[in-house]
Amino acid sequence: MGSPILNRGNSPTFITSQRxxxxxxxxxxxxxxxxxxxxxxxxxxxxxxxxxxLFNLSGPLLTPPTGNRNPRKxxxxxxxxxxxxxLEACLVYGHIPEAxxxxxxxxxxxxxxxxxxxxxxFRPICLSSFLLKTLEKMVDRYIRDEVxxxxxxxxxxxAYQPGKSTExxxxxxxxxxxxxxxxxxxxxxxxxxxxxxxxxVPTEAIESxxxxxxxxxxxxxx
Numbered sequence: 750m751g752s753p754i755l756n757r758g759n760s761p762t763f764i765t766s767q768r769x770x771x772x773x774x775x776x777x778x779x780x781x782x783x784x785x786x787x788x789x790x791x792x793x794x795x796x797x798x799x800x801x802x803l804f805n806l807s808g809p810l811l812t813p814p815t816g817n818r819n820p821r822k823x824x825x826x827x828x829x830x831x832x833x834x835x836l837e838a839c840l841v842y843g844h845i846p847e848a849x850x851x852x853x854x855x856x857x858x859x860x861x862x863x864x865x866x867x868x869x870x871f872r873p874i875c876l877s878s879f880l881l882k883t884l885e886k887m888v889d890r891y892i893r894d895e896v897x898x899x900x901x902x903x904x905x906x907x908a909y910q911p912g913k914s915t916e917x918x919x920x921x922x923x924x925x926x927x928x929x930x931x932x933x934x935x936x937x938x939x940x941x942x943x944x945x946x947x948x949x950v951p952t953e954a955i956e957s958x959x960x961x962x963x964x965x966x967x968x969x970x971x
Contacts, residue, residue: 752776755804759858759865760790762800771857774874775802784808836884845881852877900962 755777761769777785784807791801839845853876862870902910907918922938929936943949 752778753782754855755782755785755788756857757788758790759860759862760800761860762790762802763798764800765798769860771860771872772874773799773802774855774857775804832880832883836880836887839884840888845884849878849881849884896962 753776755775756771759771761771762773763770775788786805786807788802788804791803793801795801855874855876856871857874858865858871864870907913907915926936926938928934
């Protein structure tokens with residue numbers, strides 16, 4: 750979690766026709782950081798949304814580590830079985846290991862901001878344990894495969910639903926407005942933007958809605 754970050758400047762690493770952002774982060778180990786220089790994002794188009802990241806590597810070659818685990822000799826069946834039991838125990842007892850709860854926040858400057866002395870000019874990227882992400886994927890799959898088919902989300906919610914996006918929301922809004930114009934009716938639209946909505950939602954409100962949706966995935970311990 751203490752690996753140095755090589756990103757320099759605020760040149761976007763991901764560019765599409767609709768947006769440009771810095772979402773790619775380059776890490777290296779502490780021994781190699783002094784051997785790397787001139788980190789930059791290439792301006793050449795390589796027919797990919799992700800820009801090519803370039804840097805110079807100089808200095809003495811590092812000695813390859815010894816004693817690494819050989820993936821070909823790992824008993825993957827036992828690994829999957831033991832990992833599955835461990836993840837299930839996390840759900841049963843409602844406990845997340847302390848080591849999994851440790852994360853590293855990387856603050857990437859947003860391109861095009863006039864003032865980088867304020868926190869809003871940066872986008873935080875949280876680097877957390879891959880085991881915690883595995884557990885989150887299991888819970889997410891359970892919600893999508895078991896809960897939502899029985900109790901689907903509102904049809905008017907466009908975020909976090911497959912087949913829906915900002916474009917489909919705008920299309921449906923335009924359809925309603927166009928129908929009102931053609932029928933010589935009045936159309937009234939209200940737009941509400943809640944700043945920092947995710948940070949301000951009470952945890953109790955989320956938990957109560959999850960109970961109503963029957964999305965509680967913990968089990969009673971044996």
